[in-house]
Amino acid sequence: MTDNANIDTYRRRFLGGTATALAGLSVAPGVFLHEVAQARPADEAVTSEVRWGMLIDTNKCANGCNDCVSACNEEHGLTGHGRPETDAQWIRKVDLRDKQTGHTQSLPLLCQHCEHPPCVDVCPTGASFKRADGIVLVDKHICIGCRYCMMACPYKARSFIHEDLQDQLPHAPRGKGTVESCTFCVHRVDNDRTPACVEACTAENHNAMVFGDINDPDSDISKQLRQHSSRQIRADLNLNTGVRYRGI
Amino acid sequence: MKQQIQFREIDGGMRFYSLLGFIGLFVLAGLGAAYFMEHNGHHVTGMTNQIVWGTPHVFAVFLIVAASGALNVASISSVFGKTPYKPLARLSGLLAIALLVGGLAVLVLDLGRPDRLIVAMTYYNFKSIFAWNIILYIGFIAVVAVYLWMMMERKMNAYTRPAGLTAFIWRLILTTGTGSIFGFLVAREAYDAALMAPMFIIMSFSFGLAIFILVLMAACKWSDRPLGDLILYRLKNLLGVFIAAVLYFVVVYHLTNLYITEHHGVERFILLDGGIYTNLFWFVQILLGSLVPLALLYHPATGKSRGWIGIASLLVIIGGLAQMYIIIIGGQAYPLELFPGMEVTSSFFDSGINAYAPSLPEVVLGVGGIAIALAAVVVGIRVLRFLPVSLADDQVDPHHAGKTAEATA
Amino acid sequence: MRNLMQKSLRILLSLTVMAGLPASASAGSDSLLPAVPEAQDRYSATQGCVEPTAEMRRNHMEYILHQRDETVHRGIRTKQYSLEQCINCHVSDAPDAPRYKNDEHFCSSCHSYAAVRIDCFQCHADRPVKTPGMNSLSGHVESDNKPAALSAEPHQALATEVISHD
Numbered sequence: 101m102t103d104n105a106n107i108d109t110y111r112r113r114f115l116g117g118t119a120t121a122l123a124g125l126s127v128a129p130g131v132f133l134h135e136v137a138q139a140r141p142a143d144e145a146v147t148s149e150v151r152w153g154m155l156i157d158t159n160k161c162a163n164g165c166n167d168c169v170s171a172c173n174e175e176h177g178l179t180g181h182g183r184p185e186t187d188a189q190w191i192r193k194v195d196l197r198d199k200q201t202g203h204t205q206s207l208p209l210l211c212q213h214c215e216h217p218p219c220v221d222v223c224p225t226g227a228s229f230k231r232a233d234g235i236v237l238v239d240k241h242i243c244i245g246c247r248y249c250m251m252a253c254p255y256k257a258r259s260f261i262h263e264d265l266q267d268q269l270p271h272a273p274r275g276k277g278t279v280e281s282c283t284f285c286v287h288r289v290d291n292d293r294t295p296a297c298v299e300a301c302t303a304e305n306h307n308a309m310v311f312g313d314i315n316d317p318d319s320d321i322s323k324q325l326r327q328h329s330s331r332q333i334r335a336d337l338n339l340n341t342g343v344r345y346r347g348i
Numbered sequence: 349m350k351q352q353i354q355f356r357e358i359d360g361g362m363r364f365y366s367l368l369g370f371i372g373l374f375v376l377a378g379l380g381a382a383y384f385m386e387h388n389g390h391h392v393t394g395m396t397n398q399i400v401w402g403t404p405h406v407f408a409v410f411l412i413v414a415a416s417g418a419l420n421v422a423s424i425s426s427v428f429g430k431t432p433y434k435p436l437a438r439l440s441g442l443l444a445i446a447l448l449v450g451g452l453a454v455l456v457l458d459l460g461r462p463d464r465l466i467v468a469m470t471y472y473n474f475k476s477i478f479a480w481n482i483i484l485y486i487g488f489i490a491v492v493a494v495y496l497w498m499m500m501e502r503k504m505n506a507y508t509r510p511a512g513l514t515a516f517i518w519r520l521i522l523t524t525g526t527g528s529i530f531g532f533l534v535a536r537e538a539y540d541a542a543l544m545a546p547m548f549i550i551m552s553f554s555f556g557l558a559i560f561i562l563v564l565m566a567a568c569k570w571s572d573r574p575l576g577d578l579i580l581y582r583l584k585n586l587l588g589v590f591i592a593a594v595l596y597f598v599v600v601y602h603l604t605n606l607y608i609t610e611h612h613g614v615e616r617f618i619l620l621d622g623g624i625y626t627n628l629f630w631f632v633q634i635l636l637g638s639l640v641p642l643a644l645l646y647h648p649a650t651g652k653s654r655g656w657i658g659i660a661s662l663l664v665i666i667g668g669l670a671q672m673y674i675i676i677i678g679g680q681a682y683p684l685e686l687f688p689g690m691e692v693t694s695s696f697f698d699s700g701i702n703a704y705a706p707s708l709p710e711v712v713l714g715v716g717g718i719a720i721a722l723a724a725v726v727v728g729i730r731v732l733r734f735l736p737v738s739l740a741d742d743q744v745d746p747h748h749a750g751k752t753a754e755a756t757a
Numbered sequence: 758m759r760n761l762m763q764k765s766l767r768i769l770l771s772l773t774v775m776a777g778l779p780a781s782a783s784a785g786s787d788s789l790l791p792a793v794p795e796a797q798d799r800y801s802a803t804q805g806c807v808e809p810t811a812e813m814r815r816n817h818m819e820y821i822l823h824q825r826d827e828t829v830h831r832g833i834r835t836k837q838y839s840l841e842q843c844i845n846c847h848v849s850d851a852p853d854a855p856r857y858k859n860d861e862h863f864c865s866s867c868h869s870y871a872a873v874r875i876d877c878f879q880c881h882a883d884r885p886v887k888t889p890g891m892n893s894l895s896g897h898v899e900s901d902n903k904p905a906a907l908s909a910e911p912h913q914a915l916a917t918e919v920i921s922h923d
Contacts, residue, residue: 145831169695185396185703189696197691209686209694218534224478225471231832239829240880242467245460247400248478254535256684256696259397260460263389268882270841275880276389277460290832333686337534348687463876 139292151215151234151342152284153314154298155321155330156207158347160308163206166193168309171300172210175285176272181263188259188274190282191297196348205348208297208309211236211257211282212333213342219249219258228279234342235284243278250279254334257281284311284342314342353435353743355500355733358571364730367570371723378716381709382457390460393710398702399680404458406672407714410555411451411721412485412526413548414668416519417556419444419492421583423519426495426512432579432744435736436564437512441496442728443563443721444519445489447556450721452485454713477528484522491518500733523549530675537614538679543604547597551668554590558664561587563725565658567735576741577652584657588645591664595638598671614682617701618674625678628670637667677704791870794855794863796847807837817843840881850885857883 140146172178172191180187191210197203213236219228220236227243230236238249238258250258258281265275271287274280285295293299298309312321330344358364385393395402421440425433456462472479495511498504527548533539561583568575602619605611618625641660643650650656681702686692692699729735736743799805806813808820824838836842847863848854855861857878860869864883868875 140832142834142836145827145833181391183391184695185398185697186391188397192694192696192698194687194692194694194696194698196687197693199689199691209696209698220473220475222476222478222532223473224476224482225467226473227471229830231830233832237829241825241829242464242471243461244464244468246468246478247460248476248529250397250400251680252533252535254684255686256398256698260390260395260400262391262395264879268880270844270882270886273880273882275876277386278880279460286832290834334535 140290142290146231146233146290148232148234149315150313151315152213152289153234153312153321153325153342153344154210154213154284154295155310155324156343156345157308157310158205158207158345160306161206161208162306162308163195163204165206165304165306167300167304167306168208168297169193171296172282175296176274177267177269183262186260186262188261188280190257190259190280207345207348209255209257209333210297210343211284212255212339213282213284215340215342217339218252218254218337222248222252224248231286235286235289236281237283237286238279238281240273240275240278240280245277245279247279253281254337254339354737355435355438355735356737357731357733358567358729358735360730363570364726368723368726371719371726374719375716375723378454378713378719379457381712381716382462385458385709385713386462392707394705394707395710396697396702396704398697399677399704401676401680402458402704403673403677403706403710404454404713404717405676406669407717408451408454408458409526409529409676410669410672411447411454411717413523413552413672414555414559415444415447415451415552416488416523416526416549417552417554418447418560419515419519420553420556421560422495422499423512423516426499426508427516432582435739435744436560436579438496438499438734439564439567439729440560441492441499441515442734443560443725444556445492446721446724446728447559448485448488449724450717450719453720454717457713458710477525477532481522481525481529484518484525488515488518488522491515519552520549523552530679535684536679536682537611537685538618538675538682541601541604543597543601547594547601550590550593550597551671554587554594554664555668557583557587557590558661558668561661562658562665563722565654567725567729568739571729571735573735574738574740574743576739576744578741579739579744580654580657581652584645584651584660587661587664588642591638591642591645594671595634598633610685613685614679617682618678622678622681622701625674625681628678629674632670633667633674636663637670638664641667680704791866792861793866794847794849794861796863797849798846807842840877844882845885848884850887854884 169189169191176190178188178190191208194207194209196205196207213230213234215230215234217228217230217236220230222228224246225242225244227239227241228236228249229239245260247260250256250260258279260279261274261276263276268274285293285297288295294302294311298311301307301309310321310324312319314322314325316322317326325344328346330346331348332339332341332344333348393402419440421433422437422444424430425437456465459465461467468482472482474480491511492515495508495515498507498511524545527545530539531542531544561580564583565575565580567573602615605615616622618629620626622629641663644656644660644663645651650660681704683692683698683700683702686698796805800807808816813820820838821840821843824833824835824840827833827835828839857865860866862883864875864878867873
């Protein structure tokens with residue numbers, strides 16, 4: 101629990117001092133521009149006031165480092181079956197080499213949690229959906245395993261479960277015949293924690309991944325996004341991804 | 349003097365039961381394959397996280413497309429008022445429903461969770477073209493069933509034309525929907541084209557008619573009912589027109605892509621160095637599935653031979669399956685272009701062409717779908733009056749008795 | 758007719774003994790009735806399960822289904838009706854404890870008796886799992902379990918009935 105404490109500080113700080121100061125500065129006393137974002141109570145639904153996002157700095161992402169991937173696999177019990185073509189991968193490391201210049205880069209690729217996700221558009225049953233806070237999920241209870249979302253996803257972010265599974269973790273239910281993908285560690289986010297990949301990256305002191313509320317101008321991620329240029333993968337599709345990259 | 353067309357069920361003798369039993373074996377094998385796949389999970393198939401729609405989808409989409417095309421013969425008679433086609437209208441409707449049921453069976457049995465079919469019927473995302481297709485497919489069966497009823501119940505005959513018109517419009521929308529399943533996929537280079545919808549419609553004309561010709565010839569032959577040259581030649585000439593139209597759309601599709609630099613990669617893949625996909629395209633889809641049947645159908649010698657007409661129809665079907673294979677599997681085999689100008693390596697097959705090899709259960713399931721459709725036709729013409737007693741020239745067109753049998757469509 | 762009545766009476770009887778509470782051990786004496794394992798804990802001093810036992814026996818699936826959609830789609834993570842908490846309380850975390858495929862598992866003990874097939878455990882954990890590093894639910898249990906959310910009176914009446922079963 102200590103390992104993620106500092107990651108959450110920016111949020112906590114915002115809950116306390118910053119927000120009050122800001123509110124005092126802005127409108128009238130007692131009128132808050134932003135609802136003080138206390139850790140959301142368990143019985144309260146997520147709202148669109150928050151939009152979770154991630155900023156990945158490829159300059160800090162170490163070539164050959166796989167910590168985010170291992171952390172994700174461990175967190176969700178994604179054990180392979182020795183069949184790389186059908187084994188699930190929610191996050192993967194991608195190495196790039198510019199054909200023209202020879203410049204190389206490494207970056208993690210995961211569900212981009214689009215504002216306009218093609219997977220949600222095409223899903224016949226509505227099993228693919230976007231939560232109010234921008235997290236794109238699969239409701240595996242109503243997923244029929246048609247795989248149309250996998251056809252539609254521009255990022256190949258989704259995996260189909262090709263076999264029976266045993267000993268799943270309570271917070272990461274997954275089973276044969278349904279499609280799955282990165283959940284932004286929704287079970288952690290709902291408990292006011294950061295996703296496992298970000299936690300692992302920070303623990304290694306790479307700090308290449310930042311997670312936070314991009315609707316909150318004072319969040320660490322918003323500040324960094326404002327300060328530095330970043331881009332979306334396949335920005336041409338105009339999906340307004342929740343995951344942004346620096347250095348590509 | 350207008351003659352009344354006579355329809356009668358086929359006889360239920362030894363021939364009927366052995367044919368049904370033979371087809372039934374393929375149906376059983378298909379169901380067994382589906383059970384094997386669902387029981388073990390899809391890792392026993394050729395599909396992967398890269399190629400998510402495999403051989404069953406090739407068969408399923410082919411059958412669904414062909415289903416709407418098989419209805420064309422009925423539409424020509426009821427909507428466009430061509431009387432020579434009237435005796436064929438019932439069989440056309442039956443074949444349309446049967447092919448759709450066969451295709452849907454394959455599609456459903458290849459789902460990750462076929463046990464949740466009820467979910468697909470009760471939860472709808474109306475932005476999904478797939479969800480619309482579910483409604484269009486079920487509606488198609490209902491609309492064609494009503495249309496058949498209007499045709500077969502004498503008291504209802506007056507309503508045949510409006511029912512036929514409804515079915516015709518419905519089938520156009522249906523195939524538009526099927527084509528749009530691919531046309532709406534913005535992410536993949538090979539799809540994402542509005543042309544997909546009209547191309548699928550014209551493909552349906554061709555595939556559906558090819559299957560219809562074969563089924564008609566087989567049904568007449570095995571039930572010892574005369575099938576005159578007049579109607580057969582009309583059908584085969586029409587098939588030739590449809591083959592040429594499909595070719596036209598294929599050319600336009602590739603020309604457009606060849607003009608757009610962004611799409612050069614995928615075009616190069618399909619047309620030049622895609623290995624199996626390139627071979628399938630040039631040798632099976634274009635040569636065997638289009639040019640050869642065109643030549644066979646229009647050549648003065650082969651065009652008058654029933655054997656060759658049958659072979660030409662069969663080639664159109666094989667070419668159509670190849671075309672579906674290239675569209676569905678070739679389209680996924682070509683990798684997603686996430687980082688233009690970059691060489692990509694990852695543990696998740698982001699680089700290079702994705703490999704796919706059809707597995708036996710997938711093929712058996714696909715063939716099972718065809719068998720389901722054929723079994724439905726065989727049972728249908730046995731229990732109800734779908735097949736005319738005679739399709740001899742004088743029955744098809746009484747005014748034609750004196751003229752030559754060389755008809756044009 | 759008489760047979761039918763006897764049969765339905767037996768089913769009714771068995772329903773009252775099954776599920777949702779520290780089950781009466783005497784059920785085991787009639788081999789036809791399911792032997793439902795006892796829960797690890799009580800919801801409150803007066804109430805065995807999160808709703809009156811009779812209600813849970815009949816309608817537990819409704820509560821779980823409702824909670825499922827609330828959690829998945831709206832991010833509501835209260836514990837009272839969460840499947841994970843059902844499992845945590847009703848299934849032993851002993852390594853050799855029966856799993857769902859075994860009829861001695863809490864859920865299957867009754868489902869196999871009633872011939873109800875569910876697919877929950879194709880995906881969900883069928884036994885309590887302590888995940889180090891995941892503070893998932895434990896942190897909230899206390900506050901959530903406050904019976905404040907429950908209207909006390911009718912529950913109490915039923916709860917006494919439950920206790921009398923014990």
